[in-house]
Amino acid sequence: MTTISRNIIPAIIGLAIVVALLIVATATASMWLPKAQQILGMQAEAKTEEEHDEHAGHDHGHAGHSEATSVELSANGLKNIDFKPVTIELGTYMRRITVPAMVVERPGRTQMNISAPLTGVITKIFAVEGSSVDSGSPLFELRLTHEDLVTAQSNLIRTSEALDVVNRELARLQGLAEGVIAGKRILEQEYEKQKLEASLRAERQSLLLHGLDEEQVVQIMQTKTLLERLVIRAPEHVQDAESCKETHSFHVQSLPTRVGQQVQAGELLGVIADHCELYIEGRAFEGDAMRLREAANQHWNISASLLVSGKEADRVDDLQVLYLADHIDPQSRAFRFFIALPNEIVSERMLPNGQQFIEWRFKPGQRMDLHVPVEKWEDEIVVPVDAIVEEGAEKYVYQQNGDHFDRVPVHVKYRDQSNVVIANDGSLFPGDVIAARGAYEMHLTLKNQSGGGIDPHAGHNH
Numbered sequence: 204m205t206t207i208s209r210n211i212i213p214a215i216i217g218l219a220i221v222v223a224l225l226i227v228a229t230a231t232a233s234m235w236l237p238k239a240q241q242i243l244g245m246q247a248e249a250k251t252e253e254e255h256d257e258h259a260g261h262d263h264g265h266a267g268h269s270e271a272t273s274v275e276l277s278a279n280g281l282k283n284i285d286f287k288p289v290t291i292e293l294g295t296y297m298r299r300i301t302v303p304a305m306v307v308e309r310p311g312r313t314q315m316n317i318s319a320p321l322t323g324v325i326t327k328i329f330a331v332e333g334s335s336v337d338s339g340s341p342l343f344e345l346r347l348t349h350e351d352l353v354t355a356q357s358n359l360i361r362t363s364e365a366l367d368v369v370n371r372e373l374a375r376l377q378g379l380a381e382g383v384i385a386g387k388r389i390l391e392q393e394y395e396k397q398k399l400e401a402s403l404r405a406e407r408q409s410l411l412l413h414g415l416d417e418e419q420v421v422q423i424m425q426t427k428t429l430l431e432r433l434v435i436r437a438p439e440h441v442q443d444a445e446s447c448k449e450t451h452s453f454h455v456q457s458l459p460t461r462v463g464q465q466v467q468a469g470e471l472l473g474v475i476a477d478h479c480e481l482y483i484e485g486r487a488f489e490g491d492a493m494r495l496r497e498a499a500n501q502h503w504n505i506s507a508s509l510l511v512s513g514k515e516a517d518r519v520d521d522l523q524v525l526y527l528a529d530h531i532d533p534q535s536r537a538f539r540f541f542i543a544l545p546n547e548i549v550s551e552r553m554l555p556n557g558q559q560f561i562e563w564r565f566k567p568g569q570r571m572d573l574h575v576p577v578e579k580w581e582d583e584i585v586v587p588v589d590a591i592v593e594e595g596a597e598k599y600v601y602q603q604n605g606d607h608f609d610r611v612p613v614h615v616k617y618r619d620q621s622n623v624v625i626a627n628d629g630s631l632f633p634g635d636v637i638a639a640r641g642a643y644e645m646h647l648t649l650k651n652q653s654g655g656g657i658d659p660h661a662g663h664n665h
Contacts, residue, residue, distance in 0.1 A: 274649040275607040281641070288603060289586060289639035291631050296583045296624055297503065297576035298617065300494065304485040304507065306544065306569040312441065313481065313567075314456070317342055317473045319466040320414025321433060322349035328462055330473065335452035335561045336437045343435040343460070343472050352413050356429045359406040363424045366399040414468070440477060447479040451548070452561060454478055478563045481544045482525070483507055485573045486537040492527070494577040495540050499524035505542060506574040509565070515572075517564075519544070542573070574619075583616075584625040590639045591615065591623050592646045600625075601645045603636040608645055611637075 276284070308314060323345035330342045347353070373392045410420050415430065423430055437453055453475040460472050487495060498505065502523060509517035528539035550562035591613075592599045598615045601608040614626040625631060638645060 271653055272610045272649070273604075273607050274601070274610075274645050274652065276645070276648065284641035284644035286638060287640035288636050289590065291584055291586070291635040291637065292633050293582045293627070294585055296580040296585045296617075296622070298578040298580065299506075299574040299576050299619060300487075300491065301620070302485050302487045302491070302573050302575060304483050304542075304571040304573045306565050306567050306571060307482050307484045308476065308478075308567045309480065309482050313478065314474055314476050315438060315453070316471055317435065317437075317475060319343075319345065319468055319470045319472055320435070321345065321347055321352055322468050323347045323433065323466060325460055325462055325464045325466060325472075326432065328458060328460065330455045330458065331558055332455055332458045333560065334455050335559045336455060336475065337450075337452050338437050338439045340437045341434050342437055342475075345433045345435065345466070347431060347433055348465075349413070349468065352410075353429065355406060355409045355413060356423055359403070359410060359420070359423060360427050360429070362399055362402045362406055364427065366396065366403060369396045369399060435472065437475065447477070449479075451477075451479050452559065454561070454563075478546055478566075481546055481565055481567060483522070483542040483544050483571060483573065485540050485542065485575075486535075487540065487575075489531055489536050489538050491575075492531075492538045495524065495527060495538070495575060498575055498577065499527065499540075503576040503579075505576070507542070507544070508572045508574070510570045510572060580624070582627070584627050584631060585622050586625060586637065587639045588618060588621055588623050590637055590642050591618075592642050594646075599642075599646065600631070601638045601642045602631070603638070608638060610646070610649060 276286075325343060326346050327344035328342075329340070329344070330336055336342065369392055373389065373396065376389050376392065407420050410423070411417070414433070419430055419433075440447065440451075454477075456474045456476050458473045460466065466472065504520060505522040505524065506518065506520045507522055508515040509519075522542050522544070525541045525543050528541075531538050544565055547564045548561050549564045552560045554560075586600070590600055592601070598613050599610050600613055602611045611630055613630050614628060615623055616626050617624040631637070
């Protein structure tokens with residue numbers, strides 16, 4: 204065998220082995236190829252992690268936070284979400300119950316009936332229903348037809364003139380020379396004067412009881428003419444409330460009379476109202492009576508929310524329980540209590556003819572919710588309800604950390620319509636700043652940037 208033949212044989216054998224190995228490898232590829240790919244992938248991932256570790260602590264310049272739980276917003280982005288911060292601090296929280304209520308008028312104080320003091324015919328009505336009138340403003344004019352009043356005025360004029368005659372006679376007698384006229388004549392005139400003065404006083408009082416005022420009586424005596432017409436004016440205010448010290452107007456509620464109508468003494472002419480202070484009538488369950496009594500005894504402040512179409516339209520704070528009813532409604536089993544409600548004028552309009560119309564902030568019949576404190580908690584973390592984002596069983600706040608916001612899980616101990624009490628368990632500390640408004644939008648941004656699906660109901664309570 205030649206030398207070439209000896210060299211070719213091993214090469215052929217090696218090639219045959221390689222071909223055989225390739226055939227075997229191809230036949231068993233489903234067994235060893237996935238494992239080989241997994242090993243290569245793990246090696247590549249380890250290399251990537253080594254490169255990432257070289258940049259650890261330099262994630263976009265934000266040390267100590269994770270992209271999965273942190274969000275960064277621009278200045279315009281914060282404006283777009285109406286961002287508002289709040290600083291965490293320990294404070295007092297008043298746990299409250301909410302009870303339905305209604306604005307009502309003060310019994311015996313708000314409404315005033317204007318009655319006819321004398322019998323007569325209405326000749327003028329100065330007021331307009333719905334308008335406002337000041338104290339002393341004219342309301343009605345009556346043409347007097349009361350027979351007793353006419354007689355009383357006639358007697359007053361007759362007595363007044365008789366007294367004038369006696370006074371003149373006494374002046375004449377006293378001016379004569381001494382001894383010409385006996386003292387007995389002067390003494391008789393003085394006795395007559397005393398009797399006329401007594402009658403005059405009685406007749407003046409009679410006219411005052413009929414409804415005339417002192418000025419009108421003096422006018423009758425001076426002019427010696429009967430009073431034919433009487434002007435009825437708005438009364439003075441009864442200043443019995445702290446919120447009613449400033450000058451304000453009456454509201455003309457009703458005018459059930461008309462010009463030309465014959466009215467008797469004491470007959471109703473109209474109704475005016477003073478709305479400078481009203482009451483809030485609350486209705487609580489019988490079991491809440493003790494809590495309300497405690498709130499009244501402790502002088503805890505109560506808040507009231509004005510409801511329009513079931514939503515809060517206005518709110519007033521720092522109210523106090525005025526008094527509790529002395530009985531429980533036998534039908535509804537509701538327990539009534541009352542709160543003084545200071546009022547204020549929000550609109551005022553004057554017509555060219557002098558008529559004035561005003562609108563008060565609160566009106567009888569408006570529905571309210573009363574938030575009554577029943578328990579006092581000290582050293583609690585209290586934040587606005589908008590600061591909490593809910594996702595299933597988890598509750599989060601967004602804490603400001605430099606130029607970004609970190610999502611922080613918290614435990615909610617209690618919540619009401621406006622505030623949430625967070626457990627002081629180390630998740631937040633006094634001095635931390637969180638988003639009081641805009642937290643929900645931050646949560647959506649975080650979910651979006653992490654590629655997770657956005658729950659349209661996340662952070663909302665139904």
